[in-house]
Amino acid sequence: xxxxxxxxxxxxxxxxxxxxxxxxxxxxxxxxxxxxxxxxxxxxxxxxxxxxxxxxxxxxxxxxxxxxxxxxxxxxxxxxxxxxxxxxxxxxxxxxxxxxxxxxxxxxxxxxxxxxxxxxxxxxxxxxxxxxxxxxxxxxxxxxxxxxxxxxxxxxxxxxxxxxxxxxxxxxxxxxxxxxxxxxxxxxxxxxxxxxxxxxxxxxxxxxxxxxxxxxxxxxxxxxxxxxxxxxxxxxxxxxxxxxxxxxxxxxxxxxxxxxx
DNA sequence: ATGGCGAATGCTATTCGA
Numbered sequence: 001x002x003x004x005x006x007x008x009x010x011x012x013x014x015x016x017x018x019x020x021x022x023x024x025x026x027x028x029x030x031x032x033x034x035x036x037x038x039x040x041x042x043x044x045x046x047x048x049x050x051x052x053x054x055x056x057x058x059x060x061x062x063x064x065x066x067x068x069x070x071x072x073x074x075x076x077x078x079x080x081x082x083x084x085x086x087x088x089x090x091x092x093x094x095x096x097x098x099x100x101x102x103x104x105x106x107x108x109x110x111x112x113x114x115x116x117x118x119x120x121x122x123x124x125x126x127x128x129x130x131x132x133x134x135x136x137x138x139x140x141x142x143x144x145x146x147x148x149x150x151x152x153x154x155x156x157x158x159x160x161x162x163x164x165x166x167x168x169x170x171x172x173x174x175x176x177x178x179x180x181x182x183x184x185x186x187x188x189x190x191x192x193x194x195x196x197x198x199x200x201x202x203x204x205x206x207x208x209x210x211x212x213x214x215x216x217x218x219x220x221x222x223x224x225x226x227x228x229x230x231x232x233x234x235x236x237x238x239x240x241x242x243x244x245x246x247x248x249x250x251x252x253x254x255x256x257x258x259x260x261x
Numbered sequence: 262a263t264g265g266c267g268a269a270t271g272c273t274a275t276t277c278g279a
Binding site (some may be wrong): 169 | 264265266268276277278279
Protein backbone atom coordinates (compact mmCIF):
# COMPACT_ATOMS: atom_id res chain seq x y z
CA UNK A 1 0.00 0.00 0.00
CA UNK A 2 1.44 3.32 -1.10
CA UNK A 3 0.36 6.22 1.10
CA UNK A 4 1.10 9.92 0.85
CA UNK A 5 0.40 13.33 2.32
CA UNK A 6 0.25 16.71 0.62
CA UNK A 7 -0.71 20.16 1.80
CA UNK A 8 -2.16 21.56 -1.42
CA UNK A 9 -2.86 25.13 -0.23
CA UNK A 10 -6.31 25.33 -1.87
CA UNK A 11 -7.75 22.29 -3.61
CA UNK A 12 -9.61 24.60 -5.97
CA UNK A 13 -6.34 26.00 -7.32
CA UNK A 14 -4.44 22.71 -7.12
CA UNK A 15 -7.13 20.32 -8.37
CA UNK A 16 -5.33 19.58 -11.64
CA UNK A 17 -2.01 19.19 -9.82
CA UNK A 18 -3.58 16.57 -7.56
CA UNK A 19 -5.06 14.72 -10.54
CA UNK A 20 -1.76 14.82 -12.44
CA UNK A 21 0.23 13.71 -9.41
CA UNK A 22 -2.13 10.82 -8.66
CA UNK A 23 -1.72 9.65 -12.24
CA UNK A 24 2.08 9.58 -12.04
CA UNK A 25 2.56 8.51 -8.42
CA UNK A 26 -0.04 5.74 -8.38
CA UNK A 27 -0.54 6.14 -4.64
CA UNK A 28 -3.31 4.13 -3.02
CA UNK A 29 -4.07 6.72 -0.36
CA UNK A 30 -3.49 10.48 -0.50
CA UNK A 31 -4.07 12.61 2.57
CA UNK A 32 -4.71 16.26 1.75
CA UNK A 33 -4.54 19.38 3.89
CA UNK A 34 -5.56 23.00 3.46
CA UNK A 35 -8.44 22.31 1.12
CA UNK A 36 -9.70 25.84 1.77
CA UNK A 37 -13.17 25.06 0.49
CA UNK A 38 -16.55 24.09 1.96
CA UNK A 39 -17.73 20.49 1.51
CA UNK A 40 -20.23 21.42 -1.22
CA UNK A 41 -17.34 22.72 -3.35
CA UNK A 42 -15.21 19.57 -2.99
CA UNK A 43 -14.45 18.14 -6.48
CA UNK A 44 -15.61 14.65 -5.58
CA UNK A 45 -16.88 13.70 -9.04
CA UNK A 46 -13.75 14.94 -10.81
CA UNK A 47 -11.50 12.85 -8.55
CA UNK A 48 -13.81 9.86 -8.84
CA UNK A 49 -13.48 10.12 -12.63
CA UNK A 50 -9.74 9.60 -12.10
CA UNK A 51 -10.24 6.54 -9.95
CA UNK A 52 -10.24 7.94 -6.42
CA UNK A 53 -13.02 8.18 -3.87
CA UNK A 54 -12.92 11.02 -1.34
CA UNK A 55 -13.63 11.56 2.33
CA UNK A 56 -13.22 15.06 3.63
CA UNK A 57 -13.95 17.64 6.30
CA UNK A 58 -13.86 21.12 4.83
CA UNK A 59 -14.75 24.69 5.61
CA UNK A 60 -14.68 27.98 3.79
CA UNK A 61 -11.34 29.81 3.36
CA UNK A 62 -9.20 27.96 5.90
CA UNK A 63 -8.04 24.49 6.90
CA UNK A 64 -9.89 21.45 5.61
CA UNK A 65 -8.57 17.90 5.29
CA UNK A 66 -9.34 14.93 3.09
CA UNK A 67 -8.36 11.40 2.21
CA UNK A 68 -8.41 10.08 -1.36
CA UNK A 69 -8.57 6.31 -1.79
CA UNK A 70 -8.08 4.26 -4.94
CA UNK A 71 -11.23 2.65 -6.20
CA UNK A 72 -10.33 -0.95 -5.49
CA UNK A 73 -9.62 -0.50 -1.77
CA UNK A 74 -12.34 -1.13 0.76
CA UNK A 75 -13.11 1.65 3.22
CA UNK A 76 -15.26 0.77 6.20
CA UNK A 77 -17.69 3.72 6.39
CA UNK A 78 -18.36 3.07 10.06
CA UNK A 79 -14.73 3.93 10.85
CA UNK A 80 -14.76 7.46 9.39
CA UNK A 81 -14.10 10.10 12.04
CA UNK A 82 -13.92 13.85 11.57
CA UNK A 83 -12.02 16.00 14.06
CA UNK A 84 -10.63 14.94 17.43
CA UNK A 85 -13.68 13.60 19.24
CA UNK A 86 -12.98 15.10 22.68
CA UNK A 87 -11.73 18.43 21.27
CA UNK A 88 -14.55 20.71 20.23
CA UNK A 89 -13.15 22.76 17.36
CA UNK A 90 -14.76 24.64 14.47
CA UNK A 91 -11.47 24.33 12.53
CA UNK A 92 -11.47 21.26 10.32
CA UNK A 93 -8.06 19.66 10.87
CA UNK A 94 -8.50 15.90 11.19
CA UNK A 95 -10.15 13.08 9.30
CA UNK A 96 -9.57 9.36 9.84
CA UNK A 97 -10.70 6.13 8.24
CA UNK A 98 -9.73 2.48 8.11
CA UNK A 99 -8.65 0.43 5.09
CA UNK A 100 -8.15 -3.29 5.66
CA UNK A 101 -7.34 -2.75 9.31
CA UNK A 102 -4.93 0.10 8.62
CA UNK A 103 -5.98 3.32 10.32
CA UNK A 104 -5.23 6.37 8.17
CA UNK A 105 -5.27 9.80 9.81
CA UNK A 106 -4.95 12.98 7.75
CA UNK A 107 -4.09 15.94 9.96
CA UNK A 108 -3.44 19.63 9.50
CA UNK A 109 -1.69 20.77 12.66
CA UNK A 110 -2.20 24.41 13.68
CA UNK A 111 0.43 26.84 12.46
CA UNK A 112 0.87 28.51 15.85
CA UNK A 113 1.98 31.91 14.49
CA UNK A 114 4.66 32.53 17.16
CA UNK A 115 5.48 31.31 20.67
CA UNK A 116 3.57 33.27 23.27
CA UNK A 117 0.57 34.07 21.08
CA UNK A 118 -2.99 32.81 21.49
CA UNK A 119 -2.57 30.77 18.33
CA UNK A 120 0.50 29.10 19.79
CA UNK A 121 -1.47 28.20 22.92
CA UNK A 122 -4.17 26.74 20.68
CA UNK A 123 -1.53 24.72 18.84
CA UNK A 124 -0.25 23.21 22.09
CA UNK A 125 -3.79 22.48 23.34
CA UNK A 126 -4.62 20.86 20.00
CA UNK A 127 -1.43 18.77 20.18
CA UNK A 128 -2.35 17.59 23.67
CA UNK A 129 -5.79 16.56 22.45
CA UNK A 130 -4.30 14.80 19.43
CA UNK A 131 -1.86 12.90 21.65
CA UNK A 132 -4.58 11.68 24.00
CA UNK A 133 -6.90 10.71 21.16
CA UNK A 134 -4.15 8.80 19.33
CA UNK A 135 -3.19 6.94 22.50
CA UNK A 136 -6.78 5.72 22.54
CA UNK A 137 -6.91 5.04 18.79
CA UNK A 138 -3.80 2.86 19.01
CA UNK A 139 -5.60 0.48 21.35
CA UNK A 140 -8.36 0.06 18.74
CA UNK A 141 -6.14 0.23 15.66
CA UNK A 142 -2.60 -1.03 16.28
CA UNK A 143 -1.77 -0.39 12.64
CA UNK A 144 -2.03 3.37 12.43
CA UNK A 145 -0.44 5.97 10.13
CA UNK A 146 -0.55 9.67 11.02
CA UNK A 147 0.04 11.70 7.87
CA UNK A 148 -0.07 15.42 7.46
CA UNK A 149 1.27 18.91 7.76
CA UNK A 150 2.58 18.89 11.33
CA UNK A 151 3.85 22.46 11.25
CA UNK A 152 6.80 21.19 13.29
CA UNK A 153 10.36 20.61 12.11
CA UNK A 154 11.40 17.94 14.63
CA UNK A 155 15.17 18.28 14.34
CA UNK A 156 17.78 20.80 13.22
CA UNK A 157 18.43 18.52 10.24
CA UNK A 158 14.92 19.49 9.13
CA UNK A 159 15.76 23.20 8.99
CA UNK A 160 17.77 24.90 6.23
CA UNK A 161 19.25 27.43 8.65
CA UNK A 162 18.89 26.20 12.25
CA UNK A 163 20.64 29.23 13.68
CA UNK A 164 18.29 31.70 12.04
CA UNK A 165 15.26 29.64 13.07
CA UNK A 166 16.32 28.89 16.65
CA UNK A 167 13.40 29.23 19.06
CA UNK A 168 11.00 30.34 16.35
CA UNK A 169 7.59 29.01 15.53
CA UNK A 170 7.71 25.54 13.90
CA UNK A 171 11.01 24.65 15.61
CA UNK A 172 10.53 25.86 19.21
CA UNK A 173 11.37 23.50 22.11
CA UNK A 174 7.69 23.32 23.14
CA UNK A 175 6.63 22.15 19.68
CA UNK A 176 9.48 19.68 19.39
CA UNK A 177 8.59 18.33 22.84
CA UNK A 178 5.06 17.71 21.55
CA UNK A 179 6.43 15.89 18.53
CA UNK A 180 8.50 13.75 20.91
CA UNK A 181 5.38 13.01 22.95
CA UNK A 182 3.92 11.45 19.81
CA UNK A 183 7.12 9.45 19.37
CA UNK A 184 6.63 8.43 22.99
CA UNK A 185 3.45 6.63 21.93
CA UNK A 186 5.69 4.37 19.87
CA UNK A 187 5.38 6.15 16.55
CA UNK A 188 8.26 6.04 14.10
CA UNK A 189 9.12 8.85 11.67
CA UNK A 190 8.94 6.90 8.41
CA UNK A 191 11.31 9.31 6.65
CA UNK A 192 14.09 8.73 9.18
CA UNK A 193 13.87 4.97 8.89
CA UNK A 194 15.86 5.29 5.69
CA UNK A 195 19.00 6.99 4.52
CA UNK A 196 18.04 10.35 3.06
CA UNK A 197 19.72 13.11 1.09
CA UNK A 198 20.85 15.94 3.34
CA UNK A 199 18.66 19.04 3.39
CA UNK A 200 15.50 17.31 2.33
CA UNK A 201 12.53 19.56 3.03
CA UNK A 202 8.79 19.55 2.38
CA UNK A 203 7.98 23.25 2.49
CA UNK A 204 9.58 26.32 0.96
CA UNK A 205 8.35 29.88 1.34
CA UNK A 206 6.93 31.39 -1.83
CA UNK A 207 9.06 34.45 -1.22
CA UNK A 208 12.71 35.26 -1.82
CA UNK A 209 13.36 32.37 -4.19
CA UNK A 210 13.27 30.03 -1.21
CA UNK A 211 12.70 26.90 -3.31
CA UNK A 212 15.50 27.75 -5.72
CA UNK A 213 17.80 28.25 -2.72
CA UNK A 214 16.38 25.14 -1.00
CA UNK A 215 15.63 27.35 1.99
CA UNK A 216 13.01 25.02 3.38
CA UNK A 217 11.76 23.06 6.35
CA UNK A 218 10.67 19.46 6.77
CA UNK A 219 7.30 19.90 8.44
CA UNK A 220 5.15 17.31 6.62
CA UNK A 221 5.49 13.86 8.08
CA UNK A 222 4.32 10.27 8.11
CA UNK A 223 4.41 8.68 11.56
CA UNK A 224 3.83 4.94 11.73
CA UNK A 225 2.68 2.97 14.76
CA UNK A 226 4.89 0.17 16.14
CA UNK A 227 2.78 -2.46 14.38
CA UNK A 228 2.99 -0.67 11.04
CA UNK A 229 6.54 0.71 10.96
CA UNK A 230 8.24 -2.66 10.27
CA UNK A 231 6.17 -2.95 7.07
CA UNK A 232 7.49 0.32 5.64
CA UNK A 233 9.92 -0.22 2.76
CA UNK A 234 10.50 3.39 1.65
CA UNK A 235 9.70 7.00 2.43
CA UNK A 236 10.55 9.88 0.14
CA UNK A 237 9.72 13.51 -0.57
CA UNK A 238 8.63 14.21 -4.14
CA UNK A 239 9.90 17.70 -4.94
CA UNK A 240 8.67 17.61 -8.54
CA UNK A 241 5.23 19.21 -8.01
CA UNK A 242 6.88 22.15 -6.23
CA UNK A 243 8.44 23.00 -9.62
CA UNK A 244 5.16 22.97 -11.49
CA UNK A 245 3.34 26.09 -12.63
CA UNK A 246 1.52 27.81 -9.73
CA UNK A 247 2.59 25.21 -7.16
CA UNK A 248 1.59 24.55 -3.59
CA UNK A 249 4.32 25.68 -1.19
CA UNK A 250 4.44 22.09 0.13
CA UNK A 251 5.71 18.92 -1.56
CA UNK A 252 4.14 15.48 -1.12
CA UNK A 253 5.66 12.84 1.15
CA UNK A 254 5.22 9.20 0.11
CA UNK A 255 5.64 5.93 2.04
CA UNK A 256 5.36 2.37 0.82
CA UNK A 257 3.98 -0.31 3.10
CA UNK A 258 4.44 -4.00 2.34
CA UNK A 259 1.33 -5.57 3.85
CA UNK A 260 0.38 -9.18 3.43
CA UNK A 261 -3.29 -9.99 3.11
C1' DA B 262 13.30 45.16 11.89
C1' DT B 263 10.59 44.60 7.71
C1' DG B 264 8.99 42.56 3.66
C1' DG B 265 9.06 39.39 0.15
C1' DC B 266 4.49 35.53 -2.19
C1' DG B 267 0.04 33.42 -2.76
C1' DA B 268 -4.91 32.41 -1.65
C1' DA B 269 -9.38 33.84 -0.19
C1' DT B 270 -12.71 37.32 0.82
C1' DG B 271 -18.95 41.46 1.58
C1' DC B 272 -12.17 42.23 -2.73
C1' DT B 273 -8.90 47.85 -5.27
C1' DA B 274 -7.17 46.15 1.32
C1' DT B 275 -6.85 42.79 4.78
C1' DT B 276 -5.89 38.30 7.02
C1' DC B 277 -3.47 34.18 7.23
C1' DG B 278 -0.08 30.91 6.22
C1' DA B 279 4.93 29.02 7.79
